[in-house]
Amino acid sequence: MLEIKNLSIDFGGIRALSGVDLTVRENEILSIIGPNGSGKTTMFNCLTGIYRPGSGEMRFRGESLLGLSPDRIARRGIARTFQNLRLFMNMSVLDNLMLGRHIHFRKNIAAAFLRLRREELRHREKVEEIIDFLDLQAYRKARVADCPYGVQKRIEMGRALALEPRLLLLDEPISGLTAEEKEEAAYRIMEIRGRYKVAIMLVEHDLKIASRLADAMIAFSYGQKIASGLPEDVQRNEEVIRAYVGDE
């Protein structure tokens, strides 16, 4: 469903991505590993229109994503989470998830002025499903800024799910969590794929979890793809080991 060809981007002389190729199939979990600064987040930023790649092609469900603004890419069905959470801190948890429904709202400003809220109710039901799934019931009305870090990570995942994406990009969804939360989060990611019929690109530092979840894996180093294939093969790849050891 997603095809990236020869993707490159520079930042003032630093080649953050160079000639990256990859494909993601329907309903697959693709793990992306690589040391810090190897370009994983940069690729997500290219995919979601936040950065403009210098060259290359990105095709999603047959259509090019190049030159589209982030909101239009979201409407094509790509949602993401951010490595350093980007939540709406002063909104309630519920409103954060409701904003995730934004692209699905039938927009009618007169109805907004007059407090006609049929749409609101319709989307609320979808959002409540996600709240149950992510165990956020106790935080529904809380301000996001007042929620603990682990909960904020779930909120961000919930907001992305509320968009009902076909492709979900998770940027280190497990980092910074306690051991117990990590297990839960890993379990949830598997669940998401089954429940929401979505393909997932998963950037993860923790190699063990990354390979357990993944159908396929690719490894980055200095902006280049150095290995791809089955998780167990990629993990054993010499170049990958060297990149990681060099990182330590």
Added chain:
Amino acid sequence: MDLVESYKEELRLVRKPWTGAGIGAVVIALALLPLLKTDYLLYMGTVVFIYAIGVIGQNILIGYTGQISFGQAGFLAIGAYTFGHAYAHGFGIAVGILAAGMMAGVFGLIVGFPSLRLKGPYLAIATMGFGVAIYQILLNTDAISGGRMGFTVEKFPALFGLSQTTTFYYFTYLLAIFFTIISYNTISSYVGRAFIAIRDNDISAEAMGVNLARYKLLSFSLSSFYLGVQGALFAMLVGFLEPNSFTFMESINIFVAVIIGGLASIGGAIMGAVFIIVVPQLVGGMKELVPVIFGVTVLVILIFEPQGIAGRWLKIRLFFRNWPFR
């Protein structure tokens, strides 16, 4: 209660009976104010209603959408003169007010464009430039401003056997209520949610499918519409327009009301309007003191009570709700 019913409950404008009673009491008290037969109070009330409209609009832009603006005086002027000319050409008051709002709204759209590129202080300067430009145009275009003679606007008529002051009081009272309700509705809708999302994190708002340009421009345009209406009502209130009513000081006044009332609070905006109208009356003869008082209050608020009067009010309420348990 089934779930959908309870969601509906949460979407109501007034959720708690006590809130309803409190608001009802204020609304009724204001409706009864003319019984006191003090024109001074009625006049003050009218001015507060008129200003409240514009301040609420600015709070939508500044407090909820997070877009700074110092061009308020320009939009007020556009509203006031649009209304003045429409009224003078025989259009009715309703048409005149609508035209004033729409004209200001269109200019709001134009002034909003820099907001797609600029943030914070740069946007403040760009909008300030707009306000100053409108003032200069008024000074130099007699056809609009009536030149040295100024521009006379017929006052609001006396209706239903009430005095002119009382009639206009009720008229502005109803309009203020109307704009208050519309604003609460807008803020709690998908539109308001998009505004707040842009303020809190524009990058993720966009990544979640919010069209930044559309909603920023909508916020500018909507808030300018409010200022246009304020300008039109102001024209009828004073009955005489001159460019000096629309200097940069006027922008500051409204900005101060937004900050003092509390960012992102409609109720706060109304309290902010009360503040900027009532304080100058209290200091009476010493007009030079007003900017000093405003300046100091804004500083104190920004340091000690960033959520303004509205924030203080919430804390007091919370205190009494939990009383006597701490």
